[in-house]
Amino acid sequence: MNDQQLFNDRLAVLATMHQKEKVIAPLLEQELGIKVIVPQDFNTDIFGTFTREVKRPGTQIAAAKFKAEKALELTRENLAIASEGSFTPHPLVPYIYCNREIVVLLDKINNLEIIGEEISTDTNFNHQIITNLDEAYIFAKKVGFPEHGLVVWFENLENRCNEIIKGITKEIDLITSVNFALHNSPNSQVNIETDMRAMYNPTRMKNIAKATHNLLNKISSCCPKCNIPGFEITEIIQGLPCEFCQIPTTLPLTAIYQCKKCGFNQEKLFPNGMEFANPAQCMYCNP
Template structure:
């Protein structure tokens, strides 16, 4: 049983309204032999928006799964794909954001749930408070406008809501939006930020493609016991010995693989293909 036998010529629904099919569909169709469709009038904003009008329900993975399940419900299908992005401060590098993209693959016939992932610091995720057009241009140039879209918003105290303009990709629209916001903002301050929806953010789209490649790698990794796709690393054990002093380092020594379907576990030594660590990465040789 291989990928082509499991998925060839099957119809898969991709839960998106932000044109993610442009990077996800060609990869899956070529590698798995599936036919990908996007459901009409499918509103993924009900599962959360980057501009905060709708809070994401649960975790990033839960939101992606909600999308996929809803798409299956609407289309009465049995194979679904959905993706979800997240932007958080980098855990190690101050003032830098990281983009985590996941792509979930649900196969109801074979009872499979496989998740591809990409974590990258390649992102233009940014926001700023501006008070004039000069500051607007500085921000826009910094984040890659007009190839990358922008969002302009301000707090409307009278209506007790945020007035938001999304998907700004033209200079005239940016000027108009900022000018209008400045005139109506109670404190002459306007919020400007990157539009992180996939169709307005080519940098994010590249990370979604990388997460899709990771998904395909996991699908192609089959369990030695039951042959089900998705035999993936669930734990990394540190301790790769230093090449000079042989004291364990923090680099990976062993990877634990597990099958989600039958539960089979397998340990693999030297997951990165190295039997020893460079002394430069040893806390004793290079404190």
């Protein structure tokens, strides 16, 4: 059994309200032979917002799965896709932010859960406190406005809440929003940040597409024992020997693949196609 046999001519619901179908649907429809639909009036903001009005329930993967399950519940279908993004300091370079995108596929008929992922430093994620319109213009230019949308917000002490203006993509709206916020902010300070919702952020859309490609790669990787898609790497073992001194390095030596369906696992040597590490990456040859 292959992915075409499992998914061909099936209907899949995509749990989004931010136009992610523009990049996800064409890829899945072409490669899997499915038809992707978006549920009407589906509110994904209940699972968390980038502007912090609603806290995300649990982990990033849990939030994506919540979306997919809710879409299945509403439509009574059996195949769902959902994605979730996050922006955090890079695990190896903490002073650089990275964008982690995941795309989850849930198949209730075949009891499958497959997750695609992309971690990228290609992001315009940014924020700043400004005190005048000129500073807003400088920030906007730096983050790719107007192709990338902006958010302006300030603390309303009288109502004890944040006043938030989202989806700013026109110069006149930027001027109006910043002037309104400056006029109403008690300390004449306003927060301006990138709108990280997918439909207002082309850079993020590219990373969602890459995560979808990763999902498709995992779907095309079938278990050698039961032939079910999703045979993927669950562990990387370091120790690739240095080409010069043969001492193990921190580079991958072995990848462990495992099937979520039947539990079969398999070791594959040299997952990156290299049998030796460059001496420049050896802590002894290049301390």
